[in-house]
Structure formats: structure tokens, C-alpha cells
Amino acid sequence: MRLKGKVAFITGAGKGIGQATAVRFASEGAVLGLLDRDAEALKDTQRQVEAAGGQCGIFPADVRSSSAVRSAIDQTAQRFGGLDILVANAGVAIAGSVVDMPEEDLDQVLEINLKGVFRVNKYGIPHLLERGGGAVINIASTQGWRGFPGWAGYAATKGAIIALSRQVAMEYSKQKIRCNSIAPGAIDTPMNEWVFAQADDPAAERAKWDEGNPLGRIGTGQDIARAALYLASDDAEWVTGTCLVVDGGQLAGGG
Ligand SMILES: NC(=O)c1ccc[n+]([C@@H]2O[C@H](COP(=O)([O-])OP(=O)(O)OC[C@H]3O[C@@H](n4cnc5c(N)ncnc54)[C@H](O)[C@@H]3O)[C@@H](O)[C@H]2O)c1
Known part of the structure; x- marks a missing residue:
């Protein structure tokens, strides 16, 4: 029960990495606010969280909406009496090389992947400050470290998330907020x-x-959920401003 008594807010919690993280955090004792634009998927996660003995509020909403993100975060803090952990995970994979990619596609991927993460940090951190500290985990990608042809816009957002996380770490370290990113491989x-x-x-x-x-x-969603659990827990009390690569060795030289 490494997150006993903690309140966490997770975006993109309906499927994949976000869902695995929600269920894992619940089984470690956290109560949760979960946001996803897919309402049915979110209900599936809620069922799994409850089956794991957990409790959550669900918010069917899009991270492109500042007001929706802010309201979901505020309601989570209000319902559970505060907020300790943010996991900004919602993202989309939009392919395209620089020349071929329409600017509208770049706008989409920036709006969801980068600005979605920015909004969770912007509206979540004031609640962590009220609590006297907390942990922020932003989901990047190995594409933020290494070029994979055909993913120009997506990679740009992931590199930016790694830099933004470092920035947040430095801006709030004195107030005991740790911020790290995770770079999952495939x-x-x-x-x-x-x-x-x-x-x-x-x-x-x-x-x-x-x-x-x-x-x-x-990898599996569980591989990333375990990394997020480490960064969210006191096991990582002296870890901030870094990017945890979880990729089975891909960046070290694999395919
Ligand atoms: N799967 C991978 O190989 C991989 C690798 C590196 C990084 N990542 C990153 O991990 C994160 C999660 O990826 P995943 O593989 O679990 O993806 P996924 O597509 O399986 O799940 C993403 C979830 O986010 C939700 N979502 C998407 N756009 C949203 C929006 N605008 N507002 C609200 N919810 C939205 C979806 O409905 C979905 O439930 C993403 O940021 C992704 O870029 C994934």
C-alpha cells in the first residue's frame, strides 16, 4: 500500500497506460480522479478500480478544454479533501514527416499531447501546493530522445514534455513538489x-x-504503471527533474 491516503488525478485513464496506472494506484491505496474523452472506456476503468478495492471519480472530458481539465481537478480535490499526485498521460499518435504533415495535424498533436499535459500541471499544482508538496508525472516517449522517421510532430511534443517536466521540477522544488517524466518505449x-x-x-x-x-x-501498461508508482511514491523522495526511460533497452541500442 505505497500510496495509502494519497489522492491522484490521471488523464487518458480509459485505456492503455492510463488505465493500468489507475488500477495499480488504486490497489496501492490511492483514491482517484480519472479523466478521458472516451466515456465508456472510463466506466470500464472505474469497474476495474472498484474490483481492486479502490474508489474514483470519473470525468468524461477532453484535455483540449482548459475549463474541463480545471473543473475535473478541482472536483477531485474537493471530493477527496486534496490532491497529492498528477499523472498527465493522455496523448495521441499522429504520424507525418515535417514536409508531409499538414499544419492542422501539428496543431492537434500540440493541443492534446503538450498543452494537455501543461493544463494538468497548471491547474493541478496549486492543489499540491496547498497540500505542502506532491508528485507530478508527465508521460513523454522515447521519441523525445531519439528520431524515428515519420513522427515529426509527435516527437516534438514528447521532447517538449521532457523539458517542461524539468522546468516544473525546478520551479517547485522548494515547495516539495517533485516532477518527472517517463519515456516509454513501444x-x-x-x-x-x-x-x-x-x-x-x-x-x-x-x-x-x-x-x-x-x-x-x-512493453505492457503494467511496465509503465510500475514506473509511475515508483515516481509517485516516497521511494522516489530524492528524484526530481529527470526522465525515467522504460523501454526494454530500445534507447540503449535496440530496434
Ligand atoms: N503505446 C506506446 O507505445 C507509447 C509509447 C510511448 C509513449 N506513449 C504515451 O503514453 C500515453 C498513453 O498512451 P497509450 O498507449 O496508453 O494510448 P491509448 O491510445 O491506448 O490510450 C490513450 C487514452 O487517452 C485518451 N485520450 C486521447 N486523447 C484524449 C484527449 N484529447 N482528451 C482526453 N483523453 C484523451 C484516449 O481516449 C485513451 O483512453 C500517451 O501520451 C502516449 O503518447 C505510448
């Missing part, structure tokens, strides 16, 4: 199911990704 979530489905043979494509990873498999 993870088995609905986001990548879509990528596999674009290939002629999705199963072969998936197998290729597994084989290309130094540890022999792509």
Missing part, C-alpha cells in the same frame, strides 16, 4: 494496435517489434 496498448493494423500483416509486424527489442518483447 507498449502494447490500443494506440499501437492501430499502428499494427496499418501493416499488411499486423501479427507479423507485432512479432517484428517484439524481436527488435533487446529484452525480447514490447
